[in-house]
Amino acid sequence: MxxxxxxxxxxxxxxxxxxxxxxxxxxxxxxxxxxxxxxxxxxxxxxxxxxxxxxxxxxxxxxxxxxxxxxxxxxxxxxxxxxxxxxxxxxxxxxxxxxxxxxxxxxxxxxxxxxxxxxxxxxxxxxxxxxxxxxxxxxxxxxxxxxxxxxxxxxxxxxxxxxxxxxxxxxxxxxxxxxGQRLVAATGPADRPAVVDRDGKPLVMAGQAGNKPAEGNPAPLLQSAFAAQATTAKADGFAVQRADASGKNLETLYGQDEGSDGKPLTASLSVATQNAAQSAVDGYQGKAIMVVLQPSTGDLLAVAQNAAAGTEPKAFSGLYAPGSIFKIVTATAALEQGLATADTALPCPGSDQIGTRTIPNENRFDKGTIPLHQAFAFSCNTTFGRLASRLPADGLVKAADQYGLNADFDIPGLQTEAGKVVSATGNDRLVEDGIGQGDVQVSPFGAALMAATAASGKAVTPKLWHGLDTTVAKPYSPPSAGVLGAVRSMMREVVTTGTGKAAAGAGQVHGKTGTAEFGADGQANGWFVGYRGDVAFAVLLEGANDSNPAVSLAAKFLNAIH
The missing domain is CATH 3.10.450 (Nuclear Transport Factor 2; Chain: A,)
Incomplete structure (x- = not known):
């Protein structure tokens, strides 16, 4: 046989x-x-x-x-x-x-x-x-x-x-x-997500060479914060992978999570929102910064800064003169002090001598006598400078406190400063503070926090992590519901008929524009802060000399996340 x-x-x-x-x-x-x-x-x-x-x-x-x-x-x-x-x-x-x-x-x-x-x-x-x-x-x-x-x-x-x-x-x-596929052995663990966004999309990958940004490098300003919290993969891991002809890992067949430290950390960020914010600032030729918060939760949804603005994380602790976005605070103080209601008729001349200061409107526009809500929508410096002159020395400080501008938060991995607002040293300084051109300072992070507070009606605790708590070192309490109702109505009017009309096509947007001079040559930064639904934002364009580009940039971002 x-x-x-x-x-x-x-x-x-x-x-x-x-x-x-x-x-x-x-x-x-x-x-x-x-x-x-x-x-x-x-x-x-x-x-x-x-x-x-x-x-x-x-x-x-x-x-x-x-x-x-x-x-x-x-x-x-x-x-x-x-x-x-x-x-x-x-x-x-x-x-x-x-x-x-x-x-x-x-x-x-x-x-x-x-x-x-x-x-x-x-x-x-x-x-x-x-x-x-x-x-x-x-x-x-x-x-x-x-x-x-x-x-x-x-x-x-x-x-x-x-x-x-x-x-x-x-x-x-x-x-x-x-x-066309083959088995390959990885002597260390396969790259795995070390940090994911709120929807589970990778932000940081852990592998044999340590941690690295996920594909596309989402949220570059936050990578150091992610690295401070994320653990690296262990060096003794082993995995068998299914790879294509080029050697690219298609799937880990054996050893999944071998050598890893467990589940990834979850950040509050939204990759979709982050990409929209980054695209918006990258499309601007000058220096652009954007911060986006979720008012209901305090989650940091996006932080974007273009190459022109550099790599220093100005978004979180860079302090700037806020210009007319600070009129949210001045209006709040005036309402709380009983100096006016939203319908009180007030003068809005092209220029006004208040104490020793001459306060002009932009291009010296003159609206005559109009209700406070219209003065807010048109951003009348003369109206708000005059209101500020009637406030007590700590009137603006108390109002700023209610928007979190003097609050202090310990967010794991981040160094933040919302703002710096102190009692005015004299009436002239109080007038300048009232239009955001005195000693008051706000960061883009603080401006977004102010908008989120206006939207939610509560003290917002900003968060970068789901599962790692933010410590509130110095808390704050929001304005009353009645005052916030009036402020919200005025912020809506800014977009429907006022200086923020370029955002009118982006939905039910509430906002406030601002320009703030800096330096000796008369240059100015452009601001637009506000909210739509459960998304609050702050846009700062350094040296823009106008707020209109900031409004357009915000509208581009909001339209992208519809």
């Missing part, structure tokens, strides 16, 4: 531990009886090999391979060859010997197993005359101490002129492998 397997075995390559061994024969009979090389019990064949030297009997190049008329014999022999690290012999038992041998050898060279075990779990019955059958075997790789990888592999057998053969597909190595 003929035999299967009387052939030369290929030698193992140095580095994989293969050795040239003495030739030996295995008596696997064509009829399916299995001799000394396999144990057959209850339909299960278990074939195991460690680091012992296998027999070496590879068939001469170009031969058709062994002949077998029995499916059990051919699959048993294939599993034996897998276990004994003989890819040429195993490949010869498939219908594509060359491709199978290359793939099997590549997998062993990549994974460098200390031991392999192949177990026939199921072989379908083969009716007389059938030319196809199938089954399942279990493949076990002992990759290193404590790391044993086992999985099931479905297979198909077909009958051809030379006998039964396994149908070769990459899935015979692993059921998820497709054409």
């Amino acid at each position: 003929g035999k299967l397997g009387d052939r030369a075995r290929g030698s193992r390559e140095k580095g994989e531990g293969w050795k040239v061994g003495p030739a030996r024969r295995r008596g696997v009979l064509i009829g399916g009886a299995v001799g000394v090389v396999a144990i057959v019990t209850a339909g299960v064949v278990v074939l195991t090999s460690g680091n012992e030297a296998p027999a070496s009997d590879a068939a001469p190049s170009g031969t058709a391979g062994p002949v077998a008329v029995d499916p059990t014999a051919v699959v048993t022999e294939y599993l034996q060859d897998l276990a004994e690290a003989n890819p040429d012999a195993a490949g010869a038992l498939t219908d594509d010997p060359a491709a199978a041998a290359v793939a099997l050898r590549d997998a062993r060279n990549a994974l460098m197993p200390a031991k392999t075990t192949a177990t026939l779990s199921r072989l379908d019955p083969t009716p007389a005359g059938a030319a196809k059958t199938g089954g399942t075997f279990a493949m076990t790789w002992t990759l290193r101490p404590g790391k044993t990888w086992t999985y099931d592999v479905p297979f198909e057998l077909t009958k051809a002129a030379q006998g039964w053969r396994l149908h070769w597909v990459p899935a015979l190595l692993h059921p998820k492998l497709e054409q």
Whole structure:
């Protein structure tokens, strides 16, 4: 009776531990009886090999391979060859010997197993005359101490002129492998998200080389904050990956989270909102900064700064003269002190001498006598300078406190300063403070906090993390509901009929524009702060000399997040 397997075995390559061994024969009979090389019990064949030297009997190049008329014999022999690290012999038992041998050898060279075990779990019955059958075997790789990888592999057998053969597909190595893909080993953990946004999108990846920004580098201003909180992957991780022809990891098949420190941290940021904010500031030619908060939660949704504005995180602690956006505070103080209501008629001349200060409107526009809400919408410096002159020395400080401009927060990973508003040292300074041109200072972060407070009607605690609390070192309390109702109405009018009309097409936007002079040459920064629904924002354009570009930039951002 003929035999299967009387052939030369290929030698193992140095580095994989293969050795040239003495030739030996295995008596696997064509009829399916299995001799000394396999144990057959209850339909299960278990074939195991460690680091012992296998027999070496590879068939001469170009031969058709062994002949077998029995499916059990051919699959048993294939599993034996897998276990004994003989890819040429195993490949010869498939219908594509060359491709199978290359793939099997590549997998062993990549994974460098200390031991392999192949177990026939199921072989379908083969009716007389059938030319196809199938089954399942279990493949076990002992990759290193404590790391044993086992999985099931479905297979198909077909009958051809030379006998039964396994149908070769990459899935015979692993059921998820497709054409053009291979198994690779990562000596460290596969890159994994170390920080994700509120929707689970990656912000920071942890890998063998440490932490790095996720693709596209979302929120570059926050990367240092992320790095301060995120843990790095452990160096002793191990993973088996499914990779494409270029080596790109498509999926981690074994070792997922091996060497990692668990679940990623979740930041309050929204990648979609962040991308919209970054796109808006990047589209501006000058220096642009934007901060976006969610009023209901205090979540920091986005912080963006373009290249022209530099890499220093000015958004969080850069203090600037607020200009007319500070009229939100001045209006609040006037309402609380009973100096006016939103409908009180007040003069808005083109220029006004208040104490020793001459206060002009922009381009000296003159509106005559108009209600306070219109003076707010048109941003009448003369009206608000006159109101400020009637306030007590600490009137603006108390109102600013209610918007969080003097509050203090300890946000893990961030250094922030909302603003600096102190009691005026004299009436002239009080007048200048009232139009945001005196000693008062606000950061873009503080301006967004002011807008978020106006929107929510409560003290907002800004957050960068879900699961890491912000410590409120100095709390604040918001204005009364009645005062905030009037302020919100005036902020809406700014957009419908006032200086913020460029944002009218972006929905129910409430806002306040501002320009603030700085330096000796008369240059000015442009501001626009406000909210729409549950999104509060602050835009600062350094040296813009006008607030209109800030309004347009905000509208671009808001339209992008509809």
